[in-house]
Amino acid sequence: MDPDDHVCLCFRVSLRKLNTFLECEKPRVASQLSDCFxxxxxxxxCVPFLNQLHRQWQDGQAPNLNESPEDYAARRKIYRDEKK
Ligand code: FES
Structure with a gap:
């Protein structure tokens, strides 16, 4: 993903916003990422992906997702369709 790609598609929260939040707020648990918009x-x-980003950050890695935004959005559509 690129920094301006959205990790949370519901609220249009980009990878860049999440990374800034991690660096500034230093959340102790991944669920605190909900305070980021x-x-x-x-x-x-996106919750498993937020967990992944938080884990990467805790491990001192640059948080990122090895996903194309198109595939990510397509998988999320399937997820949402299955919940209907
Ligand atoms: S809550 Fe993040 S994509 Fe829906």
Missing amino acids: GAGTGCHW
């Missing part, structure tokens, strides 16, 4: 509090699709 509500990330993860909509359909919950």
